Amino acid sequence: MQETRLDTARIRAARPVIDPIFLDSPLYPCEALEPVLGCTVSIKLETANPVRSFKARGTELVASMLADNGPRAVVCASAGNLGQALAWSGRGRGLDVTVVASRFATAAKLDRIRALDARLELVDGDHEMARERAAAIARRDGIRLLEDSLDVETCEGAATIGLELVDTAPAFDTVLIALGGGALATGVGHVMKALAPEVEVICVQPLGAPAMTHSWRRRRVVTTDSTDTIADGVAGRRPIPAVLNDLLLVADDAVLVQETSIIAGMRMLLDHAGLVVEPSAALGLAAILEDRDRFAGRHVVTIVCGSNVDVDAYHRWVRVERSAWPTAEF
């Protein structure tokens, strides 16, 4: 295939750099989901670690490089999970970490970033404004700007999940990947295409934040003016051209799902798997719910990519869901 920016040998070499606490996350079939979804669903659980998301796989690489021979200060924009991960990876290596986030970001994520000793700067706008502000800080202070999905370490860190999927029997048919900026999708997708090309790579994005999916479908960057989704972790408006190029090489499909399906997916993971997840982590189940025929009888892996939620919002979502979707239907 045409080559992505990612490199399989570098991805393998990344494993020993990443704190093992983030590696070899659980991968297991959740049989209780089978009768309700009509397919075999295996969960790749990226939430049972100190930052409750997969993002530290990438920030470990970045922080390790900076600690070895880079500037000791780094800034990133984040919806919350990247910032938390960078704060964790930076703290252990004595780095000076600044995170820029929207003041509308999930409060639980912002609280954790502060608790991890990072400097937190809030902007009165959305994630795209946070990205601009982070870039301005980097220019002003001459420090490293970490850009999620553009910096290849964020993609190759996420790609170590792909290695673990490939190395763990039994085989599966499809992997469902939350699509936001594209680090997770291009990372895991790259490994699948390189090492398990028979596996179908399907990216899933909310209808309310469809920029990357529209871009993938039209094979050129499509931006949107706003986003409207509870899946804060994937709510971007301006896809990065280099990331789109990679995504075009590795994704077999990109689908959009409704908010009600995301909430139904969250509720199912709570009821049938005992997992509290953030909306982005339920995108995979939402995709199955919206197209059961497509997945019927298949073995699907879904990456449960984060669990940082505001507790009250979470309970409000899953409670609403219970009345909106009769139990009998699932």
Place this chain on the structure above:
Amino acid sequence: MQETRLDTARIRAARPVIDPIFLDSPLYPCEALEPVLGCTVSIKLETANPVRSFKARGTELVASMLADNGPRAVVCASAGNLGQALAWSGRGRGLDVTVVASRFATAAKLDRIRALDARLELVDGDHEMARERAAAIARRDGIRLLEDSLDVETCEGAATIGLELVDTAPAFDTVLIALGGGALATGVGHVMKALAPEVEVICVQPLGAPAMTHSWRRRRVVTTDSTDTIADGVAGRRPIPAVLNDLLLVADDAVLVQETSIIAGMRMLLDHAGLVVEPSAALGLAAILEDRDRFAGRHVVTIVCGSNVDVDAYHRWVRVERSAWPTAEF
């Protein structure tokens, strides 16, 4: 030390027999719990596997032995988790599995046992009656009786958790272990005493099911007439003498906790760790809540041993808890 029935070399040899899907479960500090509990809490997460509890570590050993050279049929009494684990381990090896349970057992556990193709027989009494009935079935049919905690494989399977705790840096001060029949406590406790004797081994049981704790304190078997706890997984009344003997050798303390503390622990794991757990899995946090001074500043590992709950009961518990224990207090 005086020797338990367990053998460290056999425990090491058990690892390759157990399906890797149950091994090397996540172990990670949950910093969000620190400010509310006043100590460092690391979670050993035994719920991210196909049966959502640690019990399959033991049933893998038993089922493997039976598949190799034993009778092809096996029966056990179970509050639900052992039965589910034996059904899983037996199904993959073509064994004929019967589980006897109380008809008052957690419905979600019974549903999963049935779904895993085991024969399920319900008795109109508590877990001790299920034990008697399972023994009668074994005698009648001439099949293998698996007795939790008495059969050393159940203890040595659980003990593989101890190996993982010892092998994973950093060091910790205390391990909190749910105490029921004693397989988990004697298993993990044995490994601690053998390989990390500086670690304090504290067993935790509900005040409403205190038989083993009373027995440990008096150094002789003490039975109770009934149990009254939501922690169904540890609600035994008749400790097994051989297991008590082992527990006396490996436990540094055994403490009893109130139901309100168990529920507060469940709520904390939900709110601060994003984990739905069954009551037995919250015993460790309950112990910290009831004696904060004892654990202040220490590094405590708590084994989150299971997450099989009835969803409605779970929500009822944690909702009640929220009003009963003001948020400000934790």
